[in-house]
Amino acid sequence: MTTSEYTAGTLTHPPHTSPKGSEILVRELPQRGASWVDWVTTTDHKRIGILYLFTTVFFFLVGGVEALLMRIQLGTPDNTFLDPNTYNALFTLHGTTMIFLVVVPIAAAFGNYLVPLMIGARDMAFPRLNMLSWWLLVFGGVVLYASLFFSPPKSGWTAYAPLSESTFLPGHGMDAWILSLHLIGLSSVLGAINFVATIHNMRAPGMSLSRMPLFVWTILIYSYLLILALSSFAATLAMLLVDRNFHGTFFDPTQNGSALLWQHLFWFMGHPEVYIMVLPAFGMISEIVPVFARKPIFGYRAIVIATGAIAFLGMLVWAHHMFATPLSTPVLSFFMLSSFAIAVPTGIKIFNWLATLWRGNIEFRVPLLFAVGFIAQFVIGGATGVILAVFPIDWQLTDTYFVVAHMHYVLFGGSFFALMAGLYYWFPKMTGRLMSEFWGKVSFWVMVIGFNLTFLPQHSAGLSGMPRRVFEYHDTGSLHGYNLASTIGSFVLALGVLISVGNAVWSVRRGRRAGPDPWLANTLEWFTTSPPPAHNFDVIPTVRSFEPMKDIRRRVREQEEQLAAPEPAPEPVG
């Protein structure tokens, strides 16, 4: 069978005019088991992707509740809603959860589901390893939250030594934190190895690196960064474990250890981790913007090179988190300049997205709204990032709410908005049904208002001298106003998130049927049914550009036109 026979009659009509688009694309196959045992023992990358998604959304809600509790505490000055130890445990858990159990693995959720589909593979390279990665993540989460029942970690997610040493934080909460990050780190590294092996070896015929979807590019580079950063972090954590439990002195200044060493080693993981969290988001935006602008991505090559440059430079900027520590001016200047250098490839990406929208035929569907929200908010996080990279300014702003606002503009207004765009965009592929457009738009606007109301005033709180990680503050004129706005905003934001969660739950069963290609998209995952069968594709098409679905649709159209062309008038017989 040829490609066109598979796709004829489904892809030529816009899906919203033809909801019956989901005609047979693949042979009938026996249904996979749907009991929970079948789910937790599956090696199907799509099911593992969905398991990852459920796990990360669960932890996101947990981390969100932690954030709301903190916002209640800070809503008024000198509040006594939470005691200091609870508050310290909450922000430690919130940071650790959101970074290691949400944003990093949620990229793995989408990566697991989409990478094999996008490159035309039938599964990941190591399906069982893939399952192990998910189990390690779950156990990592369980170990972290089990510490709630004895003594939760209270050192902040950065766990600066020597505060994180057993002298100052006795009890095994910190050890649980270390073990949990070992498990999650192992999970991420194994997952990353799997992505690297899959992407390098299992692409469809014709899909050279220069025709790979940009999301796959970002997952590839995300994976390399994960392998570099988290394997180094495993050693760092082991050093802290030795210090705490086996009389080690790596970070103990009273025994000639170095407290600054922890900061260097931590941020050597910590800053690449930031790019680990934003690169897949960039990839999603690079997929979604061209589809809804009905225009090819502008400057494919530049975006790929910029992604690589961001990852490379991202390994060289870690000490910009340490500008206030005793470092010499040349060192400070180096890390300022390397941080500035990252602004250039990041700017290139933003300009490329803008140029993709320029002269497009922009359809305001929910994924596009979230993508636009991402660009508009991320650029604020980028600008405050440049401000913070100027080290004399950083002496004023580091460790204040300005930094809190900056990182949430990058990770929430940025990454998380992109993930929401990705959820609305790929939900029909995962479930076969579209999410509600109306509630999606409501959720988007509520989230935009809530997000900016929460985090914009935090810049001002930081500029007015409010340090981060304080369980209480005295009102020195304006702090109460900023914090109250922020607290109100956080609940608006939570409402916006819940609307989308409700939308997803409702749409799984009741959403409009999507058909294989509801958005008329560009990449191969839309070539198969929604949801795809266990083996993904009956036939894997040959890829001729970085927009294979566009090529396939064009060829189908051409063939149909040929068929529909009036037969040449028969020669009069005679």
Place this chain on the structure above:
Amino acid sequence: MGPIPRRRARHLALTLLATGLVLGLAGVLAATAGADAVTPDAGPTKNAVDIDTLYKIVFFIGLAVIGIVWGVLFYSLFRFRSRRGRRAPQIFGNVPLELGWTLAAGGIVIAIAIITLVMVPGIKNPQSSGPTTLAEASSQNASIDQPPPPNPLRALNIKVNSQQYLFRYQYPNGAVSFQQMVVPVDTTVTLDITSNDVAHSWWIPKLGGKADAVPGYTNHTWFKATKTGTFTGQCAEFCGSGHAVMSAKVTVVGREQYRVWVANQKKLIQQSQKQVLLMRKLFQQTGA
């Protein structure tokens, strides 16, 4: 998808909302531009004022970049919203244009880097107190990482030692105070910052940037207050359960007042140390 007029109306509504949001934010920024809401605290000392100036330069460059991106973004969303029958041109890129904005982005950060590196010495290296300074503010080299300057610096050196959850200050004459530091006006004060236990950070926003107190290291900062008054701050590096209540206060007083205070403080400290010694002896004798 509804009929076209409804779609148009919806797009218009979206565009209006977005524009409203932009204008609203711009309004808030404009209203607070002069106020402290968008700039760091800066008090009567050159280093804090210089940081504030540098911040404003970078802040307005950043605002301009945000403005350009938002302008192009919202203009495109409005101008190129989908219309029936229009087909977007299939453009794959434009190398000169892309090189152009790469160079422009590079140019902006290089400009910021040059401005910063020019201003750094003025922020980082302490000024001299001037000839009419105190005897205690004797000449010394207090630069953080530079060789001794040709003109020896006149400055009052105070040792700041941090511990969970208190700052302790030691003055040149041996006097000690906790939490509240008293310094003379118009005198360069250099601070040697250390920690006894975990990492802390010394920060009085109006008197300049933070200096982390990392155990095992000595960090340095300085200020030269040109006005009397009290400036508050607090520990800025998370240091444990009492982090939020680890506060600090710098009281700038007249020079004569300082001289009296620091002498009196020394006397008080010596008296109480004597008392402690007496008590200890008493306890040892009675075996309590």
